[in-house]
Amino acid sequence: MMITITDDFDPEKIAASGQCFRWRKVDEKTYRIIAADHCLYISQDGDQTYQVDCDESTFQTEWYSYFDLDESYQAVRERIAPEQDPFLWQAMEHEKGIRILRQDPWEMLITSVITQNRNIPAIQRSIELLSQVCGNRQYDSRGHEFFVFPTPGQIVALNEQQLLDCKLGYRWKYVHAAAEAVADGKINLLKLQKASCGEAVRQLTGIYGIGNKVANCVALFGLHQLDAFPQDVWINRVLENEYPNGYPFESYSPYNGVYQQYMFAYYRNHP
DNA sequence: AGGCAGGCTTTTA
DNA sequence: TAAAAGCCTGCC
Numbered sequence: 001m002m003i004t005i006t007d008d009f010d011p012e013k014i015a016a017s018g019q020c021f022r023w024r025k026v027d028e029k030t031y032r033i034i035a036a037d038h039c040l041y042i043s044q045d046g047d048q049t050y051q052v053d054c055d056e057s058t059f060q061t062e063w064y065s066y067f068d069l070d071e072s073y074q075a076v077r078e079r080i081a082p083e084q085d086p087f088l089w090q091a092m093e094h095e096k097g098i099r100i101l102r103q104d105p106w107e108m109l110i111t112s113v114i115t116q117n118r119n120i121p122a123i124q125r126s127i128e129l130l131s132q133v134c135g136n137r138q139y140d141s142r143g144h145e146f147f148v149f150p151t152p153g154q155i156v157a158l159n160e161q162q163l164l165d166c167k168l169g170y171r172w173k174y175v176h177a178a179a180e181a182v183a184d185g186k187i188n189l190l191k192l193q194k195a196s197c198g199e200a201v202r203q204l205t206g207i208y209g210i211g212n213k214v215a216n217c218v219a220l221f222g223l224h225q226l227d228a229f230p231q232d233v234w235i236n237r238v239l240e241n242e243y244p245n246g247y248p249f250e251s252y253s254p255y256n257g258v259y260q261q262y263m264f265a266y267y268r269n270h271p
Numbered sequence: 272a273g274g275c276a277g278g279c280t281t282t283t284a
Numbered sequence: 285t286a287a288a289a290g291c292c293t294g295c296c
Contacts, residue, residue, distance in 0.1 A: 018289055116290040122282050123289085169280025174291080211291050232289040264289075 008073040010097020039140040091266035108222030129166040155179035174209025197225040
């Protein structure tokens with residue numbers, strides 16, 4: 001089936017933006033995306049058209065929301081004038097095409113824990129291993145197997161060695177603790193989706209192994225709190241180098257997280 | 272109390 | 285060898 005996307009949408013940039021780790025480039029025009037228990041092949045066809053291997057209703061129920069197609073990222077970009085913030089404007093010009101995906105909160109909770117102190121290939125490998133070790137096996141439209149991201153119960157059931165085999169290193173305890181918190185109902189992700197950003201971050205940082213940065217990643221990428229602002233080493237450099245007199249969080253609300261994502265990608269690509 | 276150094280697994284460049 | 289979408293513990 002063919003789809004048309006007129007707003008900002010650049011699969012290359014999204015795949016490299018550090019928010020999703022189960023996008024795999026399979027050829028020059030095509031990405032294979034695993035999200036929840038679905039797998040999508042999406043190929044660039046024309047300027048704003050793409051081929052997808054699902055029907056209309058599956059696209060509407062699973063992928064339209066995943067790609068956050070109700071939000072205009074062009075409009076979010078245009079809230080900032082070039083003379084108002086030359087650095088941010090330039091970052092957005094370079095990284096135009098990024099969107100904030102609506103990913104599963106539980107998957108983003110574990111994924112964000114795994115990202116700490118690691119680079120993207122290593123993160124992808126751990127997530128893939130974890131899914132293979134205890135996630136359900138399914139088959140995509142091309143007959144290839146893929147593994148659904150594990151449930152909390154499936155991760156809780158793993159022992160130390162099995163988690164270490166997923167190359168989690170010292171993070172294995174954090175992954176286990178987060179899975180346990182969700183499995184036990186100490187953390188209710190459905191309720192967090194209705195909570196404020198601040199309340200969500202407060203609850204998430206109560207979990208062993210989850211600090212402010214990871215909690216904000218979960219809020220932004222898993223709870224779609226577009227104002228959440230994950231502050232990592234790269235963003236710290238941005239704030240130090242480009243905003244020595246302070247960053248205008250108030251005037252960029254409620255899209256601080258979106259702007260953060262442009263700046264993050266831009267600074268990593270232009271060191 | 273709040274800030275800071277040191278350590279942690281493994282991979283990547 | 286250092287750095288990588290950090291966090292915890294222990295010490296002051």
